[in-house]
Amino acid sequence: MNRKEPKGDYIVRATAYQGAVRAFACRTTVLCRKAVRLHRLSPISAAALGRLMSGALMLAHDLKESHQSITAIVRGDGPMQGMTVVAQGDATVRGLVIQPVVETRYARPGKLDVGSAIGRGTLTIIRDLGLKEPYMGTVQLVSGEIAEDLTYYLATSEQIPSAVSLGVRMGPEGISHAGGLIVQLMPVADESVAEHLERRVVGFPDVSSLMEDGFNPHQLLDLLLGDPDIRYLSTAPCAYACPCSTDRMRQNLVALGRTELTELALDPNGIDLQCHFCSKSYHFNQDQVQGLLDQAD
Ligand SMILES: [Zn+2]
Structure with a gap:
């Protein structure tokens, strides 16, 4: 079998048990470190954002188009x-945390207490396929630990029985390993496959500790699925990237509407904007802001 196992961050998608099971795995160590640098995240915020970025990347790896x-x-x-x-279909992801610095607390030795830092609340998933209306679903958070919350979302909102495991491991120098996996039962799966898989999922080791032991995404799926006929369908390098541009920022300004733009156009210094996802700065001088007034209504 010809399998390509890239050295850096990547996602892989596979099927097993004659199509009864669909699975994703990813390594996101480098892109999580980039998010930490960009947003100056404290350890708990880094773990939380890293888990959510890994989960969203795997869900987006199923999209047909890059945009x-x-x-x-x-x-x-x-x-x-x-x-x-x-997360986009081209395997890029970007993210932000509302309060990047929160006090470091442990749920148990070595395990950051992400759930308490997030608290009670909701998880919303918006699936934008470029159609008129995006598909949107919201669930209550189960634990705030992210993997359980995504599992619950997939089961209730999309009716797909799934097992989600996400891990961000901290070392003395910051993130040492990050990644995750998602395994899903397809409607064609019969009871025996479901039971077999459930036995394998229960007690499966922590993703980040397996990565620490040298497992890459392909090997994580090999180990979890244990199917000699596992089929790897696609492999893609993944990265932290932001598609922001002067043009997009201009559109955002126009979308503010005429009243707000008129007020902004009074400032002789123009306006400075910063992208929340990548911290890139954009400047529009007074003439440019006034020019946008014609496009707003
Ligand atoms: Zn940006």
Whole structure:
């Protein structure tokens, strides 16, 4: 079998048990480190955002077109308050945390207490396929630990029985390993496959500790599925990337509407905007802002 196993961050998609099972796995260590640098995240925020980015990337790996996207929004009453992640069909992801710095607490030794930092709240998934209306579903958070919340979302909102495991491991120098996997039962799966898979999922080791032991995404799926006929369908390098541009920022300004733009156009210094996802700065001088007034209504 010809399998390509890239060295850096990547996602892989597979089927097993004659199509009864669909699975994804990813390694996201480098892109999670980039998010930490961009947003100066404290360890718990880094773990939370890393888990959500890994989960969203795997969900987006099922999209047909590169511009289609999955947006995952978590809102909670804990100190982190929430986060937003956008993953696209081209295997890029971007994200932000409302409160990037929260106090480091452990649920048990070595296990950051992400659930308490997020608190009680909701998870919303927006599936934008470029059609008129995006598909949107919201569920209550189960634990705020992200993997359980995504599992619950997939089961209730999309009616797909799934097992989701996400891990971000911290070392003395920051993130040492990050990644995840999703295994889903397709409607054609019979009872015996379902039971077999459930036995394998229960007690399966933590993804990040397996990665620490050297497992790559392909090997994670090999180990979990245990099917000699597993078929790897696609492999893609994944990265943190933001598609923001002067043109997009201009459109955002126009969308503010005439009243607000008129007010902004009074400032002789023009306006400065910063992208929340990648921190890139954009400047529009007074003439340019006035020029946008003609496009707004
Ligand atoms: Zn940006």
